[in-house]
Amino acid sequence: xxxxxxxxxxxxxxxxxxxxxxxxxxxxxxxxxxxxxxxxxxxxxxxxxxxxxxxxxxxxxxxxxxxxxxxxxxxxxxxxxxxxxxxxxxxxxxxxxxxxxxxxxxxxxxxxxxxxxxxxxxxxxxxxxxxxxxxxxxxxxxxxxxxxxxxxxxxxxxxxxxxxxxxxxxxxxxxxxxxxxxxxxxxxxxxxxxxxxxxxxxxxxxxxxxxxxxxxxxxxxxxxxxxxxxxxxxxxxxxxxxxxxxxxxxxxxxxxxxxxxxxxxxxxxxxxxxxxxxxxxxxxxxxxxxxxxxxxxxxxxxxxxxxxxxxxxxxxxxxxxxxxxxxxxxxxxxxxxxxxxxxxxxxxxxxxxxxxxxxxxxxxxxxxxxxxxxxxxxxxxxxxxxxxxxxxxxxxxxxxxxxxxxxxxxxxxxxxxxxxxxxxxxxxxxxxxxxxxxxxxxxxxxxxxxxxxxxxxxxxxxxxxxxxxxxxxxxxxxxxxxxxxxxxxxxxxxxxxxxxxxxxxxxxxxxxxxxxxxxxxxxxxxxxxxxxxxxxxxxxxxxxxxxxxxxxxxxxxxxx
Amino acid sequence: xxxxxxxxxxxxxxxxxxxxxxxxxxxxxxxxxxxxxxxxxxxxxxxxxxxxxxxxxxxxxxxxxxxxxxxxxxxxxxxxxxxxxxxxxxxxxxxxxxxxxxxxxxxxxxxxxxx
Numbered sequence: 128x129x130x131x132x133x134x135x136x137x138x139x140x141x142x143x144x145x146x147x148x149x150x151x152x153x154x155x156x157x158x159x160x161x162x163x164x165x166x167x168x169x170x171x172x173x174x175x176x177x178x179x180x181x182x183x184x185x186x187x188x189x190x191x192x193x194x195x196x197x198x199x200x201x202x203x204x205x206x207x208x209x210x211x212x213x214x215x216x217x218x219x220x221x222x223x224x225x226x227x228x229x230x231x232x233x234x235x236x237x238x239x240x241x242x243x244x245x246x247x248x249x250x251x252x253x254x255x256x257x258x259x260x261x262x263x264x265x266x267x268x269x270x271x272x273x274x275x276x277x278x279x280x281x282x283x284x285x286x287x288x289x290x291x292x293x294x295x296x297x298x299x300x301x302x303x304x305x306x307x308x309x310x311x312x313x314x315x316x317x318x319x320x321x322x323x324x325x326x327x328x329x330x331x332x333x334x335x336x337x338x339x340x341x342x343x344x345x346x347x348x349x350x351x352x353x354x355x356x357x358x359x360x361x362x363x364x365x366x367x368x369x370x371x372x373x374x375x376x377x378x379x380x381x382x383x384x385x386x387x388x389x390x391x392x393x394x395x396x397x398x399x400x401x402x403x404x405x406x407x408x409x410x411x412x413x414x415x416x417x418x419x420x421x422x423x424x425x426x427x428x429x430x431x432x433x434x435x436x437x438x439x440x441x442x443x444x445x446x447x448x449x450x451x452x453x454x455x456x457x458x459x460x461x462x463x464x465x466x467x468x469x470x471x472x473x474x475x476x477x478x479x480x481x482x483x484x485x486x487x488x489x490x491x492x493x494x495x496x497x498x499x500x501x502x503x504x505x506x507x508x509x510x511x512x513x514x515x516x517x518x519x520x521x522x523x524x525x526x527x528x529x530x531x532x533x534x535x536x537x538x539x540x541x542x543x544x545x546x547x548x549x550x551x552x553x554x555x556x557x558x559x560x561x562x563x564x565x566x567x568x569x570x571x572x573x574x575x576x577x578x579x580x581x582x583x584x585x586x587x588x589x590x591x592x593x594x595x596x597x598x599x600x601x602x603x604x605x606x607x608x609x610x611x612x613x614x615x616x617x618x619x620x621x622x623x624x625x626x627x628x629x630x631x632x633x634x635x636x637x638x639x640x641x642x643x644x645x646x647x648x649x650x651x652x653x654x655x656x657x658x659x660x661x662x663x664x665x666x667x668x669x670x671x672x673x674x675x676x677x678x679x680x681x682x683x684x685x686x687x
Numbered sequence: 688x689x690x691x692x693x694x695x696x697x698x699x700x701x702x703x704x705x706x707x708x709x710x711x712x713x714x715x716x717x718x719x720x721x722x723x724x725x726x727x728x729x730x731x732x733x734x735x736x737x738x739x740x741x742x743x744x745x746x747x748x749x750x751x752x753x754x755x756x757x758x759x760x761x762x763x764x765x766x767x768x769x770x771x772x773x774x775x776x777x778x779x780x781x782x783x784x785x786x787x788x789x790x791x792x793x794x795x796x797x798x799x800x801x802x
């Protein structure tokens with residue numbers, strides 16, 4: 128048996144020991160570490176799958192005093208996902224110019240922190256790890272030291288520090304009323320409290336901070352600027368969008384488990400999630416920057432996942448958890464391919480990138496696979512998880528809302544797929560943003576010139592192989608959905624030939640409607656352009672956060 | 688006087704910090720306010736199970752009279768984290784100030800959009 132703390136500590140330990148080795152050695156050391164780590168996680172996964180939840184108390188302190196590490200099925204599944212994703216991204220980044228020791232160390236620190244949060248068994252442990260992760264992320268966002276990226280980094284740090292102050296106060300109230308911080312003990316003791324209304328305050332404090340992490344409706348403003356940061360390395364965007372938001376969703380699940388018998392806030396969060404999903408794709412539709420489109424599409428997908436989690440049905444829950452994994456896969460794929468494609472095209476403006484297929488054929492193929500995954504194309508992983516979420520809501524009005532969200536996703540990616548169109552004369556409202564596009568082009572040209580100076584062998588091979596492998600995993604996740612669900616959650620999925628036929632028909636119809644709507648209506652809508660220009664200031668975001676907290680508190684106190 | 692307890696003070700601190708975060712546009716003031724909030728929360732946790740006349744939890748003198756050691760152990764970690772995050776945000780602020788020449792959230796957004 129592998130001790131759980133090794134899963135968290137091994138990468139950091141080896142990364143620290145090897146830090147002063149030369150860059151070429153360090154790179155290979157870390158890839159080897161990632162391979163070992165992946166094997167260890169897989170073994171632990173098998174163990175949890177057979178033998179049930181593993182609990183480990185660091186330092187031998189028990190009974191809610193020591194730091195508890197808990198690996199249940201959900202946690203270990205997400206750890207497996209994290210480990211696999213980081214392994215792939217390290218391989219993808221094999222020949223990148225900015226991969227110096229500092230970057231790699233921070234990247235691996237981020238991995239350890241993410242795994243630590245997934246395995247954390249008590250609230251304070253979560254607080255510490257989230258704050259630590261925040262430092263690593265902010266430096267990674269700003270790694271290329273661009274003006275805008277520094278603003279994004281500062282916004283990210285201050286906003287999260289603000290949110291985590293709420294979290295810490297919530298931890299204080301929990302400790303005051305229950306006397307423990309261990310999540311399983313809290314879950315036992317909340318039922319012993321006579322005045323359960325008094326727990327509404329800590330509940331709202333914790334959930335508001337977690338909502339900020341998960342980027343749900345009024346709290347998502349930090350996400351696009353962090354994930355879509357103009358010059359953040361694309362692997363960083365991939366990890367932030369693919370995994371880091373899921374930390375928020377995972378903590379949300381943990382909180383709901385803890386307070387399951389006390390507060391029923393599912394309707395509140397379902398409504399918030401729906402608004403998040405609709406807002407996410409509406410804003411993604413008006414943006415023209417490739418990375419921002421992907422970042423806002425993440426907001427919309429988080430909304431979809433939260434809808435499934437709050438639908439109150441077991442099938443929708445499994446669908447959401449499966450969608451967490453699928454989204455991590457195809458969104459990171461889309462981000463890393465977007466990085467290469469914008470590099471090849473020399474611009475990030477979607478209306479100016481055209482005819483991408485001959486320029487980077489393998490990446491174009493991988494992008495198509497990713498797009499089919501996220502839009503829920505038949506035989507792709509996205510279709511299965513979306514189907515599960517939807518069948519959990521079958522017969523309720525919510526089912527139509529899932530179709531609506533999926534239609535929005537398809538419209539966003541119809542827009543995104545413009546890059547495959549043959550070159551046409553750039554029409555329409557190009558004038559207003561030519562200035563911004565010009566500066567972006569110069570940034571890219573500059574970096575291209577620098578990249579040409581140092582050619583690293585094996586670079587193109589590693590990038591192509593990883594992109595195609597991730598695209599392949601998207602297909603495999605769909606084709607082998609039934610055994611995969613059985614393996615991960617022990618849930619048997621009813622799949623037959625008719626199922627795929629049915630999904631294909633629905634997909635084609637939605638795709639047709641999506642294309643029609645996008646080119647017929649949305650494409651010409653000038654009204655939405657105002658949304659693109661609007662950037663809330665820090666104070667406005669904090670005001671929204673406080674308003675969200677107040678709304679959640681009053682809902683919990685009076686209705687739940 | 689009976690309302691001036693450590694917990695009430697810590698909550699007041701938290702809300703003073705909140706006021707600063709919501710209404711001050713200066714980035715330095717934002718960082719200070721967030722810290723005030725953080726310390727409000729820390730003070731709350733330290734005093735959460737405080738019993739008057741308890742002794743520090745060191746050694747094995749009189750276990751019955753000892754203060755609850757857990758919040759103290761946790762909060763020293765929280766203080767260290769708070770300091771490091773503040774250091775990071777101040778560092779970022781310095782390089783931001785050098786590039787944009789302003790310490791105002793709104794001005795910075797305007798300058799970024801103008802590019």
